[in-house]
Every structure is written in C-alpha cells, then in structure tokens.
Amino acid sequence: MSSVPHDQVAGHGVTEPHGHDEHAHHPTGIMRWITTTNHKDIGTLYLWFSMTMFFVGGIMALTIRAELFHPGLQIVDPEFFNGLTTLHGLVMIFGALMPGAVGFANWMIPMQIGAPDMAFARMNNWSFWLLPFAAVLLVSSMFMPGGPPGTGWTIYPPLSVENGMGMDLTIFAIHIMGASSIMGSINIITTILNLRAPGMTLMKMPLFCWAWLITAYLLIAVMPVLAGAVTMLLTDRHFGTSFFNAAGGGDPVLFQHIFWFFGHPEVYIIVLPAFGIISEIIPTFSRKPLFGYASMVYALSAIAILSFIVWAHHMFTTGLPSASILFYMYATMLIAVPTGVKVFNWLATMWKGSISLEAPMLFALGFLFLFTLGGFTGLVLAIQPIDVQFQDTYYVVAHFHYVMVAGTLFAFFGGTYYWLPKWTGHMYDEKLADWHFWGSFIFFNVAFFPMHFLGLAGMPRRIPDYAQQFTDWNMVSTVGAFGFGLSQLIFLYVVIKTIRGGEKAPAKPWDGGMTLEWTLPSPAPYHTFEHPPTVK
Amino acid sequence: MDRNVRAANRRTGLILLSIVLVFFVGAFAARMFGSPGVSIAVLGGAVVLFLVLAIGRNLRR
Numbered sequence: 001m002s003s004v005p006h007d008q009v010a011g012h013g014v015t016e017p018h019g020h021d022e023h024a025h026h027p028t029g030i031m032r033w034i035t036t037t038n039h040k041d042i043g044t045l046y047l048w049f050s051m052t053m054f055f056v057g058g059i060m061a062l063t064i065r066a067e068l069f070h071p072g073l074q075i076v077d078p079e080f081f082n083g084l085t086t087l088h089g090l091v092m093i094f095g096a097l098m099p100g101a102v103g104f105a106n107w108m109i110p111m112q113i114g115a116p117d118m119a120f121a122r123m124n125n126w127s128f129w130l131l132p133f134a135a136v137l138l139v140s141s142m143f144m145p146g147g148p149p150g151t152g153w154t155i156y157p158p159l160s161v162e163n164g165m166g167m168d169l170t171i172f173a174i175h176i177m178g179a180s181s182i183m184g185s186i187n188i189i190t191t192i193l194n195l196r197a198p199g200m201t202l203m204k205m206p207l208f209c210w211a212w213l214i215t216a217y218l219l220i221a222v223m224p225v226l227a228g229a230v231t232m233l234l235t236d237r238h239f240g241t242s243f244f245n246a247a248g249g250g251d252p253v254l255f256q257h258i259f260w261f262f263g264h265p266e267v268y269i270i271v272l273p274a275f276g277i278i279s280e281i282i283p284t285f286s287r288k289p290l291f292g293y294a295s296m297v298y299a300l301s302a303i304a305i306l307s308f309i310v311w312a313h314h315m316f317t318t319g320l321p322s323a324s325i326l327f328y329m330y331a332t333m334l335i336a337v338p339t340g341v342k343v344f345n346w347l348a349t350m351w352k353g354s355i356s357l358e359a360p361m362l363f364a365l366g367f368l369f370l371f372t373l374g375g376f377t378g379l380v381l382a383i384q385p386i387d388v389q390f391q392d393t394y395y396v397v398a399h400f401h402y403v404m405v406a407g408t409l410f411a412f413f414g415g416t417y418y419w420l421p422k423w424t425g426h427m428y429d430e431k432l433a434d435w436h437f438w439g440s441f442i443f444f445n446v447a448f449f450p451m452h453f454l455g456l457a458g459m460p461r462r463i464p465d466y467a468q469q470f471t472d473w474n475m476v477s478t479v480g481a482f483g484f485g486l487s488q489l490i491f492l493y494v495v496i497k498t499i500r501g502g503e504k505a506p507a508k509p510w511d512g513g514m515t516l517e518w519t520l521p522s523p524a525p526y527h528t529f530e531h532p533p534t535v536k
Numbered sequence: 537m538d539r540n541v542r543a544a545n546r547r548t549g550l551i552l553l554s555i556v557l558v559f560f561v562g563a564f565a566a567r568m569f570g571s572p573g574v575s576i577a578v579l580g581g582a583v584v585l586f587l588v589l590a591i592g593r594n595l596r597r
Binding site for chain 2: 116119120182185186187189190193194195220221222223224225227228229231232258
C-alpha cells in the first residue's frame with residue numbers, strides 16, 4: 001500500500017503549545033527567513049528561489065529564441081549567445097529544477113512520514129542559504145571580462161580550460177550548489193530512515209518519499225564526482241596541472257566520462273521527485289490506491305541503478321570501442337522497462353477510477369503524455385547509429401526538453417496546485433490554473449515539437465545563426481516559446497493570489513488524499529507531529 | 537528530539553558524508569588508474585552495492 005488511510009492513524013499531528021500554534025515562538029520579519037530552521041519555512045524559501053531562477057533562466061531562453069527567430073545575427077553577438085545557452089542550462093538545472101524538488105521535499109517529507117522536522121534542522125537552513133550566493137556567482141559570470149562561459153552546461157575542456165574569468169565563477173557556483181545538494185541529501189536520507197512515525201515501515205511510505213530517498217542516494221553518489229571534475233578543471237586552469245589538458249598529457253575525454261557519470265544520473269535526480277509527485281496526484285484524483293505500489297518502488301530503484309551504467313551513451317561519437325557501444329546502447333534501452341512499469345501503473349491506477357480533472361490532475365496527465373514522448377525519443381537516441389546522426393542537433397534539444405520541462409516542470413506545477421491549499425490555507429483559482437495548464441501544454445508543444453523536425457533536417461544546436469531552410473520551424477518554435485513564457489505569468493499570479501486570500505481550504509480538499517499531511521489542518525501549523533502519530 | 541534519535545541521526549549523517557568523500561576522491565583516482573572505463577565502473581559498482589545494502593538493511597523495519 002502506498003498510503004495510510006486516516007482511520008489507521010492514531011493520535012493527531014498538530015502540536016498544540018496550549019492551542020496557540022500561530023503564536024509559536026520564532027523571529028518575525030526578515031530574520032524569520034534568515035534564521036529559520038523550520039522545514040516549512042525552508043521549503044517555502046526553496047520554492048521561491050526556484051521560481052525566481054525559473055524566470056531568470058526563462059528570460060535567457062526567450063533571448064535565445066528571439067535571436068533564432070530569423071537566420072542571421074540580430075540581438076546578441078555569437079559569444080554572448082553561447083554564454084546564454086550555458087547559463088540557461090545551468091540556471092535551470094541547478095537553480096530552478098533541483099531547488100524546486102528540494103522545496104517539495106522540505107515541505108512534504110516530514111509531514112508525510114509523521115516527523116516533526118528534518119533531522120538536521122540547522123544544516124537545512126545552511127544548505128538553502130548557500131544557494132542565493134551561488135546563483136549570484138553564476139549569473140554574474142555574464143558580466144566578467146571575457147564574457148560568460150561559452151562551453152554549454154557540460155563545460156567540456158579544452159574550451160573550459162581556456163575560457164575567461166566567467167568560467168571560474170561558474171566552477172565556484174557549481175561547487176557551492178553541489179555542497180548545498182549534498183547537505184540536503186544527507187538531511188533527507190537521515191530524516192526518512194530515522195524519523196518515520198511508529199508503524200510506518202518503508203513499504204508503507206508515500207511514493208513521493210520513496211522517490212526522494214532514492215534521489216538523495218543518487219545525489220550523494222554523483223555530486224562529489226562532479227565536484228571532483230570541476231576541481232580538476234580549476235587546477236588545470238590555474239595551478240599548472242594537466243588532468244584534461246592534452247597539451248600537458250591530459251585526457252579531455254576523461255572529463256566527459258566523469259561529467260556524464262554525474263550527468264546521466266542527474267537526469268533521474270531531476271525526474272524521480274517528479275515521478276513521486278505524479279504518484280501522489282494520480283491516485284488522489286482517480287480516487288483509487290496506486291496500482292502496484294511495490295513494483296513502483298522496485299521500478300524506481302531499478303531506474304536509479306541503471307542510471308549509473310549508461311553514462312557513455314552521451315559519448316557515442318568519441319570513438320568508444322564497439323563492445324562498449326553495444327553495452328551502453330542495450331543498457332540504455334533497458335531503462336525503458338522500469339519506466340514502462342511506472343507508466344503502466346499510473347494508467348492502471350486511473351483505469352475504472354472516478355477521475356476528476358482539477359489542475360493537478362491535468363498537469364499529471366500532461367506529464368504522462370509528454371514525458372512518454374520524451375522517453376520515446378530517448379530510446380531513438382539510444383540507438384548508436386542514429387545517435388551519431390543526431391549528435392548535437394535540435395533533435396536532442398527537443399528530447400531533453402520533453403523530459404525536463406514537460407516531465408519535471410509539469411509535475412512541479414501539478415504538485416504546487418495539489419499542495420497549495422495545505423501550504424496556504426486557501427484554494428487556488430481553478431479557472432486560472434486551467435488556463436495555465438492549457439497555455440503551457442499547447443505552447444510547449446508549439447515551441448519544442450518543431451525542434452524534432454529541425455534536428456532531423458540537421459540543424460545544429462548552440463549556433464546563433466542557421467541556414468535559410470530552417471527558418472519556418474524556428475519561427476514557429478519562437479512563437480511557442482514566448483507563449484509558454486507568458487503562460488507562466490498566470491502561474492505566478494495564481495500562486496500570489498492564493499497566498500493573499502481566497503476560499504478557505506479544508507484539511508482535506510481532495511476526496512482521494514490518503515497520506516498523513518491531509519490529517520493536518522490547512523494551512524499546516526508551524527509545528528506538526530512533535531508527538532508522532534502511530535500508523536497501524 | 538530524543539537523545540538516541542539524535543545520535544542515530546549523527547551516525548547516519550557521518551556514514552553518508554564518508555561516502556561523499558570517497559566519491560570525491562574517486563573522481564581524482566579515476567585519472568590515476570589510467571583507464572577511465574574501468575575506474576568509473578568500479579565506482580559505479582560501489583554505488584550499486586551501497587544502494588542495495590543501505591536500502592536493504594532498512595526494508596523490514
């Protein structure tokens with residue numbers, strides 16, 4: 001079973017320091033946010049930070065798309081364009097998606113497992129407050145002598161060894177964000193393993209917590225590897241070493257191995273929490289328990305394990321031996337099996353369910369459809385002879401945006417609408433949220449589907465200019481991108497409007513909600529589950 | 537929070553931190569082994585083993 005029906009929960013979660021939780025002792029004003037060790041406050045900080053970076057990265061994306069509206073150079077010079085593609089990737093991955101997922105984890109994991117807070121509350125504060133400094137370093141690399149790093153988010157040497165000072169800031173930013181992620185992961189694993197309510201065995205845990213437990217293990221394993229890689233890059237740049245510098249006997253391809261040992265699991269680090277959110281939303285709005293809970297857990301674990309042995313499919317054009325190519329090709333295809341199990345189980349959960357289509361469910365269905373499309377193009381790219389043709393074309397750009405945006409981001413939107421009543425105590429505006437969904441869904445496809453055609457026709461990525469024959473689809477794509485960007489303003493408006501007021505949310509606004517957070521009043525009190533509930 | 541729980545949290549946190557350090561150093565070791573494929577496969581194997589052990593230990597609780 002994936003969830004705990006309320007009649008199987010003894011005790012209640014609200015801490016009542018004599019019935020006046022709203023007066024719980026904590027600083028007010030700005031100091032509340034700087035010094036807070038409360039998981040809900042820190043979750044809120046992470047989510048706002050993520051949204052801010054989402055808009056920063058979004059503006060970079062729109063600049064890129066504006067430049068690509070026409071062939072020829074019109075808005076930015078080529079070096080700055082390359083810097084924008086680098087920073088757009090880094091900002092979205094390290095600034096928007098990962099902190100967004102950690103925001104959900106901070107808010108929901110303690111409430112879903114019946115814990116009073118995260119295991120290391122002070123470290124939790126520290127891991128958030130590192131992020132704004134890292135973000136400033138990263139974005140300010142745009143204004144350094146030599147311009148922003150023009151390497152792409154993969155920061156491959158030798159270009160990254162030769163880039164200007166902006167690369168140093170990027171490397172430091174990656175170090176700091178990595179440290180933040182590692183601290184966050186240690187906190188999440190320790191919280192889940194040690195602070196679950198009595199009776200909540202691992203196999204009774206909500207799937208969102210399972211997804212995060214596995215994600216945190218992935219982070220623990222791969223973030224230090226990235227940190228090692230960029231440290232070596234830094235010493236190559238400034239201390240005369242030659243880890244990756246071929247002129248000094250180094251091996252630039254080694255960087256690619258190390259980077260993708262981090263980079264491929266990173267895809268799952270971003271998408272597994274999204275799987276967790278979807279696994280909460282679909283049963284709730286289908287009013288049925290999740291189909292095949294145990295198989296979902298095993299599928300998550302299988303995806304995580306396989307993600308470690310497929311990294312070189314990103315390197316099919318680097319001259320790998322044939323045996324390696326075959327191994328990485330088939331291992332990559334194997335990931336479709338556990339992923340297929342998950343998609344099948346989500347569909348089976350909806351089968352004969354009493355489905356209603358509120359915004360969280362709309363986003364979950366959008367996720368299901370579009371993520372599956374992104375998965376299919378991933379399978380196409382796994383086939384080495386095809387990948388050689390598509391390497392560094394817009395086909396790849398289309399593929400990973402279907403996974404990252406329509407996959408992860410749609411799940412985050414769905415999760416926000418799903419838990420917003422619990423966070424704010426108010427119901428969101430359903431009509432506007434529906435507009436947000438349809439705007440995002442339609443314009444996302446207008447923006448990114450044509451990129452498949454551009455890639456198939458051979459248009460290279462990370463190039464500010466292109467041949468005349470690619471013009472039409474680029475124009476369509478740019479119109480879609482601006483439509484998608486504008487749709488996100490609706491999201492911002494709905495969130496702010498919900499925080500400021502609206503219809504009062506009951507403790508359990510969704511009929512089908514079966515996890516512990518729905519036993520708490522809305523908004524969730526500042527302190528919850530100080531006396532853990534007993535799960536029978 | 538109960539003192540035993542705090543101690544358990546500290547133990548878990550330190551174990552996880554030690555794994556972080558092993559992987560950080562492992563990235564440098566990959567350069568020294570000469571063959572990136574072998575060295576990273578060893579690291580990958582360690583991750584898999586760690587995942588299986590760490591989750592497996594807690595599965596029946």
